[in-house]
Amino acid sequence: MGKPTITFSKLVDKLLCHYGDPAPPPSTDPLELIIWENIAYLASDKRRAEAFAALKQTIGTRPEQILAAPHSALAAIGKAGILPDVSAEKLLTIAKIAYEEFDSDLRTVLKKPLPQAKKALKRFLSIGDPAAEKILLFTRSYPVFSLDSNGLRVLCRVGFADEQKNYSATYRLVQDAIREQLPRDYDSLIRSYRLLRQHGQELCKRSKPRCAKCPLRNVCAYGRTTAAAT
Ligand code: SF4
Numbered sequence: 001m002g003k004p005t006i007t008f009s010k011l012v013d014k015l016l017c018h019y020g021d022p023a024p025p026p027s028t029d030p031l032e033l034i035i036w037e038n039i040a041y042l043a044s045d046k047r048r049a050e051a052f053a054a055l056k057q058t059i060g061t062r063p064e065q066i067l068a069a070p071h072s073a074l075a076a077i078g079k080a081g082i083l084p085d086v087s088a089e090k091l092l093t094i095a096k097i098a099y100e101e102f103d104s105d106l107r108t109v110l111k112k113p114l115p116q117a118k119k120a121l122k123r124f125l126s127i128g129d130p131a132a133e134k135i136l137l138f139t140r141s142y143p144v145f146s147l148d149s150n151g152l153r154v155l156c157r158v159g160f161a162d163e164q165k166n167y168s169a170t171y172r173l174v175q176d177a178i179r180e181q182l183p184r185d186y187d188s189l190i191r192s193y194r195l196l197r198q199h200g201q202e203l204c205k206r207s208k209p210r211c212a213k214c215p216l217r218n219v220c221a222y223g224r225t226t227a228a229a230t
Pocket of ligand 1: 204217
C-alpha cells in the first residue's frame, strides 16, 4: 500500500474539524469501564449507555452491590443487548473477581508497573491487550494508545499498514507505524481514540464506506482506489 500521505496528528486534526470534540469516555473508573464492556452483548453505544445508567441508578457499580443484586434485575439491564442472561452472569463474574482478587479496589493495582497493571485488567472478561490499554488510558494511569476495530480500519485504509488476515498482527503493524507520531498527553490520546472510533462508525464503515463525505478522502489510499474504480 505504500506510506500514508498524512501524519497521524494531521489526520486527527481533520477528524476534529469534521466532528468537533468527541464525547468523553463513559467513566474514568477502571471497574466501571470493564462493566461497560460487558453490560449488554452486541448493543449500540446508545443502548449500552442506557443500560449503564440503569445499573448505576438501580443497583450500583460496586462489586458488593452487583453481587447482592438478583440475577433477574441484572438480566433486565442486559436486555439492552442480546443474551441478557449471559450479560448478567458476566457482571456477576466481574464483581466476584474484583471482590475476591482485588479487594474491590482496582485503582490500586493500576498504580503498579505497566505489565502488572495490564495483567490485572486482563483477568476480567472481554479484556485483551487493546481493551486493557484503553482502560489504562481512560483512567489516566498510563499514556498508552489504544485502537478499537473502527479506528484500526480507518488507519489501515488511509495507508498506515496493510490489513492482515490476523487481527492482532494488523493491530501490531498499525501501532508500530504510528508509535513515533503519537501525542504524549492524555487529552490528545483520548481524543484521538474517540475520533477514530467515531469516524469508523459513521463514515468509514466496514462495508460501503461513505468516502464522498469523508474529510480524509484526499489523503486516503483506499478512498482513492474506490474513486478510481467508479
Ligand atoms: S476516504 Fe473512505 S475509506 Fe478512506 S477514510 Fe474516508 S471513508 Fe474511510
